Amino acid sequence: MTSNQHNQLSAVVFDWAGTILDFGSCAPMGAFVRLFEKFGIDLTIAEARGPMGMAKWDHIHALGQLPCVAAQWEKLHGKAFSKADVDHLYEVFTPMNAAVVADFADFIPGAVDMVNTLRARGLKIGSTTGYNRPIMDIVLPIAEKGGYVPDNLVCAGDLAAGRPSPLMMYRTFADLGVWPPHTVVKVDDTGVGIEEGLHAGTWTVGLAISGNAVGLSLAEWQALDAPAQQALRETATAQLKAAGAHYVIDSVADLLPVLDDIAAKLQKGQRP
Known part of the structure; x- marks a missing residue:
């Protein structure tokens, strides 16, 4: 990678449950x-x-x-x-x-479209999870059938330590052939998942609504009125910000403006 590419995004690394599928991490x-x-x-x-x-x-x-x-x-x-x-x-x-x-393996609305958009932009798609291999052996074929095949998968138990350590992210950098860490974005719905990205030196994006922080299924979320939704959004956002997230959005469907903002910061030489 030449030095000018150090100012361009290389990869986005997604969590699984509550991020790509299983709205509410149920x-x-x-x-x-x-x-x-x-x-x-x-x-x-x-x-x-x-x-x-x-x-x-x-x-x-x-x-x-x-x-x-x-x-x-x-x-x-x-x-x-x-x-x-x-x-x-x-x-x-x-x-x-x-x-x-x-x-609970339904995709979060917009997830597959978002991944396809990122690939079209030339970005690698990494994945880490708190699930172990036996559980992911069930999830992977379901995801593949639905059109989601990330470029790698690192599971809890693959390495000496899981989250909040950065080891799964380090393995992902090696799997994808990407560096330095500031060209990578970690997207996750949990505090320890955000910390995993921070400890690895990446940008981090927290997901407030689709995951563990709110913990409601899509139907339960949609049944709430706007004030109730906003109250939950604010609580979840505060939790993810407290964990150190650089950005917090509702779900993966809202990711593009954040990536554009990060790309602009990288061009100016800013780092996470």
């Missing part, structure tokens, strides 16, 4: 609640959503550290929630999540 939620239910633990959807975007093992571990969960676990099982318990729950969780993921 597939894992019920599975987390049912998982803990199986072990006698009451967990709310809001609690289950807290660590979203992390690798699922890390997510289960984080839920086990919640005071309400830790207390229930100790009372029921007579000992503190341990890493061995996380391992056991994770083994139970993967098939539970895999069983429902296909039911």
Whole structure:
């Protein structure tokens, strides 16, 4: 890459659930609640959503550290929630999540058109996810059938650490052959996904409405009146900004003006 290309965008790296498909990032939620239910633990959807975007093992571990969960676990099982318990729950969780993921694999409106537009502009399309390989083995063929085939896929568990570490992004740079990081944009609906991009040195775009921050299905979102939508939008935007997002938009369908803005900044020598 010559130095003048260091001022041009090279790639956009997308998350999966809540970003490209599964409006509201709904597939894992019920599975987390049912998982803990199986072990006698009451967990709310809001609690289950807290660590979203992390690798699922890390997510289960984080839920086990919640005071309400830790207390229930100790009372029921007579000992503190341990890493061995996380391992056991994770083994139970993967098939539970895999069983429902296909039911929530609808594309977010505008996602495939956006990806096609970016490819037409000469950009590479990368992807990272908090899902593991067995779950993505179900999601990938569904996405492909719908016209979405990113240039790479890095899953939780592929590397020594998942989000918020930058390792999945580093692998993506290598897979796509793109550098430096400031020519890449990370698009994600979770705080840890934004941090993944920041730690890797990329621009970051948070998605307020389509993902975990609001956590409603498309039908539930569309059923709300404008003031209710705006209140949720403001809360979600504040969360993603607090995580460090350079930009926050409703969904991937709104990405083009942001990329144009970033491209203009790069031309002026500005960096994330």
